[in-house]
Amino acid sequence: MSSAPLHCASDDARRAAIRGADLNGIDSIEVDCAQTTLIVTFLGRAPEWIGPENIRIEGGRRERDIKVLAVAVERAEDEGLDDRMFVTVDRPGDFSTYRLAIVARDERGRALPGAPGDFDVRYASAEFSFKAGCAQDQDPADCPPCPPAAVPPVTIDYLARDYQGFRRLILDRLALTMPDWKERHLPDLGITLVELLAYAADDLSYYQDAVATEGFLDSARLRQSVRRHCRLVDYRLHQGASARTWAAFELNGAETIEIAPDDVMLTTALPGEHDPMVRAEDIAEIGWSDYLVFEPLADQPALTFRRARNRIAFYDWDGSECCLVKGATSATLVDPTEAPGAPPDDRPERQDPETPRPDQPARPEPPKAGRAGRAAQATQAPAAAEQRERDENDETAGLGLAPGDVLLFVEVIGPRTGQAGDADPTRRHAVRLTAVEQGTDPLTGQRIVHVQWCPEDALPFPFCLSARGEAPNCEWLSGISIAFGNVVAVGHGRSVEQALPPVAVTRVEADCDDRCTPSETRYVARPYRPKLEWPDLTFVAPAASDEQLCGSCGGAAASTAARPDPVAALPAIRLASVPPADEEAPGLQAELRAVRHSGARAAARSASLWRPRPDLLDSGPRSTHFVVEMAEDRIATLRFGDGVSGLAPAAGERFFAYYRIGNGPIGNVGADALRHIVFRNAFPDGVTLTVTNPLPAQGGTAREPIADGKLRAPQLFRTRLERAVAAEDYAAIAMRDLPTLVQRAAATLRATGVRREVQVAIDSFGTSDPPQSLLDCIAAHLELYRRIGHDLRVVPARKVPIDLALRICVAPGHIGEQVLTELREALGPRLDRRSRPAFFHPDSLSFGEGVTVSRIVAAAHAVPGVAHVEVTRLERLFEGPDGELEAGILPLGPLELARLDQDRDAPENGRLSLTMEIGQ
Helix, strand or coil: CCCCCCCCCCCHHHHHHHHHCCCECEEEEEECCCCCEEEEEECCCCCCCCCHHHEEEEECCCCCCCCEEEEEEECCCCCCCCCEEEEEECCCCCCCCEEEEECCECCCCCECCCCCCCECCCCCEEEECCCCCCCCCCCHHHCCCCCCCCCCCCCCCCCCCCHHHHHHHHHHHHHHHCCCCCCCCCCCHHHHHHHHHHHHHHHHHHHHHHHHHHCCCCCCCCHHHHHHHHHHCCCCCCCCECCEEEEEEEEECCCEEEECHHHEEEECCCCCCCCCEEEHHHHCCCCHHHCCEEEECCCCCCEEEEHHHCCEEECCCCCCCCEECCCCCEEEEECCCCCCCCCCCCCCCCCCCCCCCCCCCCCCCCCCCHHHHHHHHHHHHHHHHHHHHHHHHCCCCCCCCCCCCEEEEEECCCCCCCCHHHCCCCCEEEEEEEEEEEEECCCCCCEEEEEEECHHHCCCCCEECEEECCCCCCCEEECCEEEECCEEEEEECEEEEEEECCCCEEEEEEECCCCCCCCEEEEEECCCCCECCCCCECEECCCCCHHHHCCCCCCCCHHHHHCCCHHHCEECEEEEEECCCCCCCHHHHHHHHHHHHHCCCCCCCCCEEEEECCCCCCCCCCCCEEEEEECCCCCEEEEECCCCCCCCCCCCCEEEEEEEECCCHHHCCCCCCCCEEEECCCCCCCCEEEEECCCCCECCECCCCHHHHHHHHHHHHHHCCCCCCCHHHHHHHHHHHCCCCEEEEEEEEEECCCCEEEEEEEEECCCCCCCHHHHHHHHHHHHHHCCCCEEEEEEECEEEEEEEEEEEEECCCCCHHHHHHHHHHHCCCCECCCCCECCCCCCCCCCCCCEEHHHHHHHHHCCCCEEEEEEEEEEECCCCCCCHHHHCEECCCCCEEEECCCCCCCHHHCEEEEEEEECC
16 A cells, blocks of 8 residues: 555545456455464455565564565455465564565566556555554554544433433434434334343343342342342241141942042032032033132042941940040940841930830840850851951941041031031031051940040040930930041142243353263253242141141141141142153153152153252252242242252253142131032042031131231341250240140259250140150250250159148038038149139149149139138148248249149149038
């Protein structure tokens, strides 16, 4: 290029003219990294005659006379592209500017002046620098002589935060940089690009605001963010829990039937007229909001129903006006299997022995004694043995009860009128059996079943079995209360299925193969965050909490089902994942159905079962766990691991979700609300199956509001004791975490010479001698809070037998013996006639609570017929007086409980002496 002192902003016109005139020239010169090769680009085609002798490099300050060693021409195949020439020089140049010129030579090799004939005079040479890529200060003399006009700085509105603000900002900017572009119509491509950039800026601005907002508990608005913040301080923001109840089935038309749990669902009353047994396709047109669905909670392959368990009668041993008392933990049931030699009726009707009625049959006579009676019994004995053997071999014979089964006691008729409408709807209770014993009444030959149930399921009220009706008939009523035996635990929620989108691929990584390692292609997956289609995911609380596990039945008591803990509830969802190419394989489809029905881990090579967890803090790198995060719109998002805390899904992996929908207090339906049994697949023919729920559904809990979590989480460490430091902390934790089992606890710290021992004394509800299993369970629970250096020992409370003597003045008009009996009952260790704890009942006293004279006098004066009370002796048994009467109190130590059993067979457990004086 010519060195004339002329600078133009653009020379595109001359370049185009050169190409059109079939001339040549140098377009640009580049220097490679080694600075020994120059890449020359021509304006068009390179001449055929060019060689090293036709290249001359001029200039330089310290490095001059640079020689050209070789020239290589690269000709472009496309007519629209330019040729290039690679020039190799002997050494790099310095920081000064050099010029590369194309020269022609004569026959003697001398350079001819001027440009070659086929080169343009301005583009026969060009300037370049070997150090173009190096940092250096620019010489002011090298600045362009005609610098462009200075553009005034653009004022940018940094307050723009939304789409409209960014759109206006971009248009204002383009008005300065592109003043000729004035198009503002929406179809214009420029406007489309502006709006696209404004949308991206608005999305980025929202993301930045969201990070700043959700990064702090006080300002967070999303439920997922608040839940994670609360989890950092060990506070769990619960998502509620579904309701549950006991469903009682009645079977007719067959002796026994088995049904798959996943094949049935129970519904409340359906709109219109429907039978108790319905096919799923028959109610497909009914809206889901018109009824509620309950499904079995039992994780077992089949539900077995027996006709003999429909309504089981209680056996009262031919007694009259019988009842199961409050607190009972056993009963005798009638086995409907007919005994050999028994009358056709299950049992004879009752009659009043004093006023027999002619319309009632007489009681059957007992077996006769003597030779005739013994002969009749000998004749019946082989037949009875044969019948028992047939019943043992027939699995459908009899009740077939076993430990672990649940019975529902229900009062079905009124004890006064005998009408079903007069039955007390509150007289209903569920029990879980712990022992079952078959037997026969030797007097009547009736087959019976003696059952026992968990102490936690002790009857909270008496159940009337038989009674005398109202006048004038005064008839004997039996079968007032019965037991349902086909009982199944059901929970609110409908099962649905959903195929989730496959895991997306964010990038592909490939390795080149070598002698040791073959080539490998890795597909890197995007973070997988699928959403469920249906809202209101069901959360199911565990069957028993830590407190209930310490009970006599180890958490299996039927009463525990009514007290779920929503904080410990987990979502009712299972995931099955398969590789992308195998989801249509027939074998895999069967495997997925197994996951859907039972939740068991698939046995084939492809499918994997994923289970929900509250968080992934304890999950390993290969744990197939995931977390369900609920949003305010009740839609669930699934969060998987990252390969460190939980297994990360592979790229292309497909997931299938099987879950239940229905949560919260809407499922707390009343008693007898379940009406229909809906069969999804196999519909049983020839049988009739009905269902009801004698007890109302309980446990449906609404999710915890965000505001409550923000309020409680920061104060959790101040209000909840998580470590036992002092001895009193052990007692406080035992009473806090086990409130239904531990009435009061006390602890002391003692030095053993090596370590310090914490002794925790337990005062349990209902008994003065807690079982060792309860003490061991409490010790295991307290071990979680034990301080290092403490030895923990949980013991029952130390009983202090009391020696108490009273002088009683009986008021005139009262019988002394009756007053004496009531006094012993009021000051005894049991419940009184009104089911209230007596004075020395274990639930009436606590640790360190001394026995005061004033309370004894008050308890005695509450007995009708007591005119005056005087305490003549109050002391520890066998230890003599120690000023207790003068002080008005018998003090007790911190781990001691007063005891006065009034047991003549065990006088060492306390003694009560009453001196009765009849008033005049």
